[in-house]
Amino acid sequence: MNLSLLLAEDDDDLREVLVEALTLEGFDVSACESAERALELANEQQFDLALFDVVMSGLTGIEAMTTIRRQQPHIGIIITTAFATVDVAVDAMKKGADEFLTKPFNLAALSVTLKRVHTQRSPKSPIEERTNDQVFSALANPIRRAVMQQLSLHQQLKFMDLCRLVGIEDHTKFNFHLRHLVNSGLVKKSEGRVYALTPKGREIHSSMLR
Template identity: 50%
Template sequence: MVKVLIAEDDNDLRQNMVDILQLEGYEVIGVVSAEDAISACEKQTFDIALLDLVMPGMTGVEAISNLRQLNPFLAIIIVTAYATVETAVDAMKKGADSVITKPFNSGELIVNLRRTLQEKELLKSSGDIDPDSVYSALANSLRRETLKQLGSHKKLKFMDLCRLVGVEDHTKFNFHLRQLKKAGLVMQNESKIYILTNTGQFVLQNHNLS
């Protein structure tokens, strides 16, 4: 069973998140601070942690290094009401796997958690994302169009993505897709279909890609 740790100082929101994820079959523990999250990780092993960015005492991002020392393979989602691309990139630089923006509904929470766990499994075999490459990936118009098409269609095969973006040179397009994957914005699922990662979704929603 997947074990989830939630650190959130808003009691109602924390309990709501616990209830939602328990109904989905996850084993969930909720705590009120980053310090309590670190203590919990000292006692047992979790698969994923959802950390509020702003809490009394240590922030969610500040806790990441401590949690990773205890569990290098822990997947980490930063939860924030202060959403900017800079927030996401900073959180990723500090070791977060993704960012989710408040307010969110139960469906968004579940999808985000599942995708983050899936990405973490892929990253174990492919190396870490370089968050600095996010901006260089966005600097190219073809890559921006790729993100927009994936945002519209949710998932696309390689040839369909080529057609929608308007690229005939498959070798060239493969290069751009590799850059998007390296930046952590795009991934392939188990069927080799291209989809946006959590970070890709976040960037698409919070950055002007025109």
């Protein structure tokens, strides 16, 4: 199912380019030339995402954003501008923007950003919430972070080797931390007590390094 996108951009040429490019990327784009028209459309239907220019005649993208955020709490909002300053970016984020992009931007990167913001904004099921809590809990402990670091470096390790590399002599304590990582889906345990990162664990570990 395509994601619905509300686009407010007063540059006619750029608006046409964005509609064409994002439609090809699988978005259902409703485009308008002003923030006022965007608000009218938001009153008529729900959108997954909004992409607003800051500077438009009449209401700014940031002013419109605050209204839409009240109407549609789960909508993902990306603000764009050709005149970026730190103050404008901070103001946009404080008022509810999920992302702030400076023109000109890469269209392929824009599509990725929109999809990422949608994923972050989508309501989570109780199961997803519990899984996220387990992951956050796992990463909150320095021993568990060290385990993930060693498994990232060595691909897979036996229990005793992992103990030695992380520097933990208490095997019972260390086993508790490993079990927590396994239960959270970040680490897998195979025969012979050999441990390795799961695909999810590798993804989480990569994001920790950014």
